[in-house]
Amino acid sequence: MRKVVRGFYAIAYAVKLSKPNVIAAYPITPQTEIVENLAQMYANGDLGDTEYITAESEFGAASMVLGASAAGARVFTATSSQGLLLMTEVLYNAAGMRLPVVLVVANRSISAPLSIWNDIQDSISIRDAGIIQLYAENNQEAHDMVPLAFKVAENRDVLLPFMVCVDGFKLTHAYEPIDLLDQDAVDRFLPPYKPPVKLDVNNPVAMGCYAPPPYYMEFRVAMEYAMDRAKEIMLEEFEKWYEITGRNWGGHVVAESCEDAEIVVVAMGSIVSLVREAVKHLRQKGLKVGLLKIRTYRPFPAEDVRESLKNAQKVIVLDRALSVGAEPPVTADVKSALFGLDLKVYPVVVGLGGRDIPRELIEDIVKNVAEEKITPEKRYEGLNEFEEVIP
Amino acid sequence: MNLFGPGHGACPGCGFPIAVRGALEALDGKAIVVNSTGCLEIVSSMYNRNTWGVPYVHSLFENAGAVAAGVEAALRALKREDEAHVVVFAGDGATFDIGFGTLSGMMDRNHNVIYICYDNEAYQNTGNQQSMATPTGAATTTTPVGNILPGKVGRKKDMIGIAVAHGIPYVASASIAYPKDFQRKVRRAAEFKGAKYIQVHSPCVTGWGIDGKLTVEVAKLAVETGLYPLVEYENGQLVRVRKIKERKPVTEYLKLQRRFRHLFSHPKGQEIIEELQRVADENAKKYGLDA
Ligand SMILES: Cc1ncc(C[n+]2csc(CCOP(=O)(O)OP(=O)(O)O)c2C)c(N)n1
Numbered sequence: 001m002r003k004v005v006r007g008f009y010a011i012a013y014a015v016k017l018s019k020p021n022v023i024a025a026y027p028i029t030p031q032t033e034i035v036e037n038l039a040q041m042y043a044n045g046d047l048g049d050t051e052y053i054t055a056e057s058e059f060g061a062a063s064m065v066l067g068a069s070a071a072g073a074r075v076f077t078a079t080s081s082q083g084l085l086l087m088t089e090v091l092y093n094a095a096g097m098r099l100p101v102v103l104v105v106a107n108r109s110i111s112a113p114l115s116i117w118n119d120i121q122d123s124i125s126i127r128d129a130g131i132i133q134l135y136a137e138n139n140q141e142a143h144d145m146v147p148l149a150f151k152v153a154e155n156r157d158v159l160l161p162f163m164v165c166v167d168g169f170k171l172t173h174a175y176e177p178i179d180l181l182d183q184d185a186v187d188r189f190l191p192p193y194k195p196p197v198k199l200d201v202n203n204p205v206a207m208g209c210y211a212p213p214p215y216y217m218e219f220r221v222a223m224e225y226a227m228d229r230a231k232e233i234m235l236e237e238f239e240k241w242y243e244i245t246g247r248n249w250g251g252h253v254v255a256e257s258c259e260d261a262e263i264v265v266v267a268m269g270s271i272v273s274l275v276r277e278a279v280k281h282l283r284q285k286g287l288k289v290g291l292l293k294i295r296t297y298r299p300f301p302a303e304d305v306r307e308s309l310k311n312a313q314k315v316i317v318l319d320r321a322l323s324v325g326a327e328p329p330v331t332a333d334v335k336s337a338l339f340g341l342d343l344k345v346y347p348v349v350v351g352l353g354g355r356d357i358p359r360e361l362i363e364d365i366v367k368n369v370a371e372e373k374i375t376p377e378k379r380y381e382g383l384n385e386f387e388e389v390i391p
Numbered sequence: 392m393n394l395f396g397p398g399h400g401a402c403p404g405c406g407f408p409i410a411v412r413g414a415l416e417a418l419d420g421k422a423i424v425v426n427s428t429g430c431l432e433i434v435s436s437m438y439n440r441n442t443w444g445v446p447y448v449h450s451l452f453e454n455a456g457a458v459a460a461g462v463e464a465a466l467r468a469l470k471r472e473d474e475a476h477v478v479v480f481a482g483d484g485a486t487f488d489i490g491f492g493t494l495s496g497m498m499d500r501n502h503n504v505i506y507i508c509y510d511n512e513a514y515q516n517t518g519n520q521q522s523m524a525t526p527t528g529a530a531t532t533t534t535p536v537g538n539i540l541p542g543k544v545g546r547k548k549d550m551i552g553i554a555v556a557h558g559i560p561y562v563a564s565a566s567i568a569y570p571k572d573f574q575r576k577v578r579r580a581a582e583f584k585g586a587k588y589i590q591v592h593s594p595c596v597t598g599w600g601i602d603g604k605l606t607v608e609v610a611k612l613a614v615e616t617g618l619y620p621l622v623e624y625e626n627g628q629l630v631r632v633r634k635i636k637e638r639k640p641v642t643e644y645l646k647l648q649r650r651f652r653h654l655f656s657h658p659k660g661q662e663i664i665e666e667l668q669r670v671a672d673e674n675a676k677k678y679g680l681d682a
């Protein structure tokens with residue numbers, strides 16, 4: 001069913017079709033309307049047997065979905081920015097307890113200074129928690145990723161939380177024509193959740209144990225193995241998704257015009273569409289440019305990145321977050337994937353806190369790289385002149 | 392079947408195993424347990440040495456109320472609500488301090504959960520630091536006795552009053568010195584649908600500085616002095632209190648414990664003792680404790 005809807009609705013509707021047993025959430029811009037849509041569906045009786053809980057905080061929301069997941073339920077929550085940071089301790093815990101919690105993060109910058117606008121510092125900041133992270137390019141992809149998230153997270157060989165990352169405002173608030181899934185298709189794809197263990201009086205187990213040094217490390221490394229397996233399992237599920245919906249989003253990465261490209265621009269999230277336009281434009285002008293879209297950020301598809309970029313000479317990574325004091329995060333991952341290859345990587349930080357990223361800016365960066373006007377050092381593009389003030 | 396233990400690693404004489412086993416027995420083992428970080432978790436949940444005979448989940452120090460709410464919601468959504476009671480065991484630190492927000496949320500939404508706070512009046516797992524449940528005058532590592540300070544200066548938070556103010560159907564205080572009374576309260580709590588809060592006074596031998604053999608005696612004295620009134624609220628109404636025949640002076644209770652020993656020599660000690668006596672007298676008046 002094709003309908004012009006906003007990102008919130010596209011996501012909320014996909015959540016409804018995924019039939020979670022428990023939803024718990026707390027409002028924060030720009031996520032709020034996702035859960036408001038779900039709350040309305042709940043109020044209308046459209047969520048079936050789903051329990052919808054209005055939490056007292058994101059910390060509580062994450063804790064409730066953790067508890068519900070431990071009891072064997074399929075669970076969902078959504079958040080942004082400070083909310084995600086407030087959930088962080090619980091989300092690490094959910095990952096360690098191998099609970100397939102699914103959440104949507106409407107990406108937003110982190111304070112201070114206070115900003116409600118988009119970058120991806122929030123989700124990037126918890127990349128090490130043991131949570132699968134996918135970044136949607138548009139609302140159709142965000143919509144499609146939700147059932148996929150449940151399917152992969154709940155796979156017995158994975159059992160890790162799954163985070164669908166969607167650019168706040170740019171996607172959440174945008175109207176787009178969306179091909180809304182139908183229940184039948186989702187039901188065919190996503191069976192009800194059958195947890196391998198759960199809190200059950202007839203078969204008591206202890207979950208979330210205390211592990212002294214002879215045990216702890218194995219638990220952590222087991223998560224690493226699960227992430228590795230998730231890489232393959234995700235590809236299989238992407239394939240099944242394509243069979244059911246006819247929509248092929250590609251694999252962990254999508255390489256466009258890369259075969260003969262001398263320069264490839266690497267991007268994640270909604271900015272990918274913009275880069276695609278820039279690449280088209282530059283190609284018309286005779287520049288051999290390509291685009292590498294990273295969909296899966298955790299597990300990081302290092303082999304795919306390396307394979308897609310190995311023929312390029314220069315790689316520009318557009319980073320929309322910082323790792324203050326080090327290489328920007330996506331750049332660092334890309335560089336380590338390319339280790340030993342003879343190509344130059346240009347880390348370019350753009351769009352922090354909702355700073356505009358015009359297409360021309362991207363084109364200028366590419367042109368400057370082509371003409372060797374800039375060096376492969378960390379740069380901040382779109383930055384105003386300012387004097388650093390030390391309070 | 393063993394519902395709790397053998398094999399837990401609590402100190403000999405610790406109060407909370409009496410409460411935990413008592414509660415689980417009172418519920419015939421029909422319980423799913425949620426437990427915050429603290430002594431209880433450490434002594435019972437070690438990998439490969441699990442001492443729980445009921446399903447058990449530990450998450451964090453500060454979210455037992457919310458995790459329990461999630462478990463309860465899941466049981467409802469999955470049509471399993473008759474399977475078991477959702478029971479929280481949480482220390483006073485987890486309850487009065489760091490987990491207060493999620494507990495309040497759980498009570499406010501009136502989740503069908505029996506929340507049992509074992510109140511050992513400090514953070515014992517990290518080595519006896521003050522919590523908001525620590526009574527006035529108690530020496531802890533973060534309220535040490537010094538030339539100026541006579542141990543904890545502030546009051547013990549009135550969690551019972553706060554729980555009642557949430558309008559939940561059942562609230563009670565109890566003591567491990569009166570296990571039958573505690574078990575009756577747990578069973579009574581189970582009869583109500585919605586959030587239940589029971590606070591059970593539970594001595595800590597190391598933190599309080601008592602002989603392991605004196606645990607029950609000390610706990611009893613807390614009740615008999617009026618410092619730990621045993622009360623019961625149903626639907627916001629005070630329905631029962633444990634009367635005291637001849638209320639003992641608080642010094643009887645204080646003198647058995649190392650955490651209060653300084654009160655008998657510190658320049659401000661007498662003042663604190665009088666303050667504690669005043670608290671006991673107030674309790675007696677407020678709840679009509681004197682028989
Ligand atoms: C966020 C966080 N802060 C601090 C700690 C350290 N910590 C673990 S248990 C504990 C105190 C527990 O006190 P209480 O709830 O009274 O239980 P008890 O140990 O007395 O049984 C503290 C401070 C922690 N685990 N998590």
Ligand code: SF4
Nearest residue numbers: 401402405430595596
């Ligand atoms: S330290 Fe105190 S509370 Fe902890 S097990 Fe020992 S006696 Fe019990």
